[in-house]
Amino acid sequence: MDQETLMTIAGYGKFFILLFVFIIFYGYAFSIYKRQKTGEKDFEKYSDLVLNDSIDAAPLEKRDNSKEK
């Protein structure tokens, strides 16, 4: 294969990899905002993890496997 063909393949490869990642990333962004809007999941509540961080504060989402002795 000559140098020019290699460069062409590399160029197209780069373009499609970027396009793929672009779609995944913006698809993820869209899904986050959609889930928030439809009320399926509230992402904003997680900032409470900072404001209620004392050890005796109730966990925001308790872990199922944390067994109290």
Next chain:
Amino acid sequence: MQSNAQLEYDYSVVKLFTFATILFGIIGMLVGVIIAFQLAFPELSNLAGEYGTFGRLRPLHTNGVAFGFTLSGIFATWYYVGQRTLKMSLKESKFLMTVAKLHFWLYFITILLAVVTLIMGYTTSKEYAELEWPLDLLIVVWWVLWGVAMFGMIGMRRERAIYVSVWYYMSSFLAVAMLFLFNNMEVPTMFWANGAPSSAMHSISMYAGTNDALVQWWYGHNAVAFVFTTPIIGMIYYFLPKESGQNVFSYKLSVLAFWGLMFVYLWAGGHHLIYSTVPDWMQTMGSAMSIVLILPSWGSAINMLLTMKGEWGQLQTSPLIKFMIMASTFYMLSTIEGPIQAIKSVNAIAHFTDWIPGHVHDGTLGWVGFMIMASLFHMAPRMFKKEIYSKSLMETQFWIQTVGIVLYFTSMWIAGITQGMMWRAYDEYGSLLYSFIDTVTVLHPYYTLRGIGGLFYLTGFLIFAYNMFKTATSGRVLDKEPANASPMAS
């Protein structure tokens, strides 16, 4: 897990790393000021024989501030933020407590050994990876210990959701592990010397030529990403909302900025090798990815500024908020400046000039330094159970250091662009107009200004160290932990 009725967070490891942050900060910054003045006044290089030369002190400065000061700050805040957002205490696990303490002591010994070996002249000559192979092995041990402590703490958590700051610390752990291992692949010459004299400390890189340069800058630039950026973002996502009592403006944006940064950063290192012998497409990619990097960087920075929406009054009343907002602002400045320098045509002027250290320092002094000091100030009343010793000292420190940073980067902007233009200037016959020494003469005042700027910053850091020491020893005792704004005596 125990009942959390009488349980408390454990800050013993946090305190140890806080001490290390201050100690290595003083050493690293002092050496920085010395070498800045050496560049302005070269006769200062001869004061301590071979031990005081620029060549030995420069790696001591970079390693001291990056892996001494900054890493200690990252570890101190990790053991604080980690426990609190995961709602678990190190007291609950003897094993994790032992691992965390071992992590500290091995780390501390390594950095002390780094100071000694660099002064003695042992170096691999790879920028930011100068430490020789026995120290590299030690680093691997305590990095793994940090990972054990981190994932052990995450495994023991009560809170199901993992806060975004913890994601940033995790990314730092994973990325540095990968980068460090690949870039420090080296062969100790002693074992393959066939009887020829060889120092037990000496090694050579497993890569050569352009390959070495590629691996080196993939590492070098991502050391900036995963030591100077992601863990510091982790800090601001915890400490700014906590200190101001405000919810993060948009948690969704914080998650998107995280993934954006993770994908883009690892491709940007090629911008260190523009116009070199690496493949052209790699240079273009490094340049393009650096521009894209503006988006996730500004995503986080703007998220932090908007977190203060409606609460800007706090900027006037709290020097701690001032430090954090200024840090975020310097982060924005630095992350727009870096991509500009990575554009090929700008890089043709900027490369190898003083504009580059100028850029690095508005990031490290303004963003990293301010954020680490602010985090330590926020943690002090909680871990020592004492009021911060002096608010006015904090104000003084803030202004001295801000002026210091401005002096530093403005002098380096002017110096760098002057230098870049002079190197390229030629007459109608194509002959260069200036020799190298002409640029050195012209740059002298700017080098002096940089030294003065650094001295201002160091002075501020000593004020910080004094304020922290007085807080721990003679601050007013608090009867309960402050919820948000840190209490400080006037």
